[in-house]
Amino acid sequence: AAGGQRGFLGCIRALRMNGITLNLEERAKVTPGVMSGCQGHCTSFGVYCRNGGKCVERYNGYLCDCTTTAFNGPFCTKVKVIRLLLPCFMVVILCSEQS
Numbered sequence: 001a002a003g004g005q006r007g008f009l010g011c012i013r014a015l016r017m018n019g020i021t022l023n024l025e026e027r028a029k030v031t032p033g034v035m036s037g038c039q040g041h042c043t044s045f046g047v048y049c050r051n052g053g054k055c056v057e058r059y060n061g062y063l064c065d066c067t068t069t070a071f072n073g074p075f076c077t078k079v080k081v082i083r084l085l086l087p088c089f090m091v092v093i094l095c096s097e098q099s
Helices: 024-029 042-046
Strands: 052-056 061-065 080-082 089-091
Touching: 024 061, 042 052
Parallel strands: none
Antiparallel strands: 052 061, 080 089
């Protein structure tokens, strides 16, 4: 990049400027250092999100979003514990995917 600034690093799947969608696929074919066919982290590692967890792309990796499941943890594999108003705990155990 000009002026010693670092250039863009990452994926652009679509770009629209002034209401016009640019053809990035064709541009990538003729631009040195740019490759077409961008794949994100979820393409390779999204299978590690278990029990209905959704893979979410991050700048340098991914995370599993477990918010709509009965599980938590980095890969949505730990059963959530629900605290009741009474001074006791209840663990909800659901059938999970088999490894």
